Amino acid sequence: MANTWRTGFHTQREEVHDVALDVAGSFPSWLDGSLVVNGPGEFEVGDTDLGHWFDALAMLRRIRIADGTARYTNRFVRSDDFRAAREEGRIRRALPGTPADGSALSRLRRAVDGDFQDNPSIGVVDLDGTLYAVTESPVGIEIDPETLETTGRRDLTGGLDCDVTLGHTHVVDDVQWGLGASFGRRSSYTLFRRPGDGDPESVTRLVFDGHPPYIHAFGLTDRYAVIPAAPFGVDFRRLALTTLRGGTFLDEFRRRDAPARFHVLDRQTGEAVAAVPADPFFIFHLANAYEDDDAVVVDCVAFGNERAVTALTVSNLRQDDPDLPQGDFVRFRLPLDGGRATRETLHRGPVEFPTIHYRRYNGRPYRYAYLAATDRGSLPTAVAKVDVEAATTRRWSAVGLHPGEPLFVPSPSPSAEDDGVLLSLALDARGDRSVVCCLDAGTLTELARAPLPHRLPYGFHGQFYGETDPGRSMA
Numbered sequence: 353m354a355n356t357w358r359t360g361f362h363t364q365r366e367e368v369h370d371v372a373l374d375v376a377g378s379f380p381s382w383l384d385g386s387l388v389v390n391g392p393g394e395f396e397v398g399d400t401d402l403g404h405w406f407d408a409l410a411m412l413r414r415i416r417i418a419d420g421t422a423r424y425t426n427r428f429v430r431s432d433d434f435r436a437a438r439e440e441g442r443i444r445r446a447l448p449g450t451p452a453d454g455s456a457l458s459r460l461r462r463a464v465d466g467d468f469q470d471n472p473s474i475g476v477v478d479l480d481g482t483l484y485a486v487t488e489s490p491v492g493i494e495i496d497p498e499t500l501e502t503t504g505r506r507d508l509t510g511g512l513d514c515d516v517t518l519g520h521t522h523v524v525d526d527v528q529w530g531l532g533a534s535f536g537r538r539s540s541y542t543l544f545r546r547p548g549d550g551d552p553e554s555v556t557r558l559v560f561d562g563h564p565p566y567i568h569a570f571g572l573t574d575r576y577a578v579i580p581a582a583p584f585g586v587d588f589r590r591l592a593l594t595t596l597r598g599g600t601f602l603d604e605f606r607r608r609d610a611p612a613r614f615h616v617l618d619r620q621t622g623e624a625v626a627a628v629p630a631d632p633f634f635i636f637h638l639a640n641a642y643e644d645d646d647a648v649v650v651d652c653v654a655f656g657n658e659r660a661v662t663a664l665t666v667s668n669l670r671q672d673d674p675d676l677p678q679g680d681f682v683r684f685r686l687p688l689d690g691g692r693a694t695r696e697t698l699h700r701g702p703v704e705f706p707t708i709h710y711r712r713y714n715g716r717p718y719r720y721a722y723l724a725a726t727d728r729g730s731l732p733t734a735v736a737k738v739d740v741e742a743a744t745t746r747r748w749s750a751v752g753l754h755p756g757e758p759l760f761v762p763s764p765s766p767s768a769e770d771d772g773v774l775l776s777l778a779l780d781a782r783g784d785r786s787v788v789c790c791l792d793a794g795t796l797t798e799l800a801r802a803p804l805p806h807r808l809p810y811g812f813h814g815q816f817y818g819e820t821d822p823g824r825s826m827a
């Protein structure tokens with residue numbers, strides 16, 4: 353049978369503005385706000401096919417839901433990378449899996465100077481009332497939340513001694529907690545806090561050699577930042593030569609000569625509380641982390657090795673039977689008084705894109721995690737709800753649908769942790785279009801489905817910005 357999900361890795365250049373959607377079923381009357389999701393839009397620049405899922409030009413999608421109706425807007429982010437791509441057919445800066453255009457020497461100079469892409473396809477973040485599209489880059493691209501037009505850019509590294517900031521951050525009580533990173537012969541990750549209306553302050557720094565761990569996201573408890581340092585990452589000692597030869601980050605993404613560790617940092621004092629060794633893991637996303645007596649619990653999607661990154665080439669993903677690694681939903685328990693992390697499987701995968709009732713339960717004991725799950729093939733085919741207390745799972749699926757990240761939106765006065773809905777942008781491979789799905793988070797039954805006017809490439813992360821509930825829904 354043909355690969356039905358491969359259309360999720362093909363370009364959509366069409367942009368539409370404020371189109372009313374037909375809704376089958378009904379959205380809850382209280383659901384009032386905008387789902388804004390970031391992800392790939394275009395997989396080619398000029399005559400070049402981009403090599404990796406993370407290379408594609410970023411396109412924002414917005415579903416405005418109010419009074420049971422839904423309206424849709426999508427728009428490419430007008431980054432400098434986008435302009436060079438569209439206007440000159442040129443790859444301006446090296447992308448994770450595609451080398452920059454230009455001479456070998458200019459590529460090398462950019463690599464040495466630390467010039468980074470500004471194409472922000474990972475997610476969006478609201479900082480002090482302004483929306484930014486973000487990725488692992490020095491800048492956030494400012495977005496008009498109504499039209500999705502690009503309105504400016506902000507140096508997110510300003511005031512910090514780092515090259516880039518990570519796309520995944522936490523915002524707690526209007527303070528953003530994030531990681532800045534510097535790469536080179538001596539690499540580092542800097543934990544920082546950015547007050548809503550102020551400059552960022554460095555809290556502490558983890559220093560590595562020229563082959564640092566790749567870190568995509570981290571956990572935040574009441575007292576600690578919990579940073580997963582995988583024994584896999586880009587070997588920056590070799591990257592310059594590889595860049596000179598036309599290679600990419602992916603070519604130097606390999607096993608480090610260092611064990612897996614979770615770094616537990618006191619987020620007020622910066623004290624390194626523990627560096628807890630663990631069996632090898634590769635982690636993109638944490639569902640949650642919280643303190644439990646003399647330990648920290650970390651629930652996350654864990655892969656076995658770096659193929660979690662290197663296998664996500666567009667050519668592999670477009671195959672009938674892509675060779676992809678499996679991520680499981682697991683719980684690490686980190687003793688803070690010595691000893692190794694223990695690991696327990698909460699739900700066997702493949703799963704990805706974990707979310708929780710973020711605003712109320714992030715950093716605290718919780719019961720429910722929601723994930724995109726895969727029953728067959730490669731892209732997710734279901735939404736899974738894992739009860740981490742009872743160790744049970746519910747699943748929802750619909751024929752031909754490939755759900756993206758299921759984002760939890762709490763009801764206005766929730767009576768239980770799972771009193772709310774899940775919103776997911778799904779690919780309807782058979783209908784060759786995308787749809788927004790709304791599930792009851794308690795029962796995992798479908799409440800509403802609204803087809804979009806076109807098919808979108810399979811996306812990454814979103815946020816729900818509510819009129820009555822402006823809280824965040826995920827990290």
Ligand SMILES: [Fe+2]
Nearest residue numbers: 474568636813
């Ligand atoms: Fe991510």
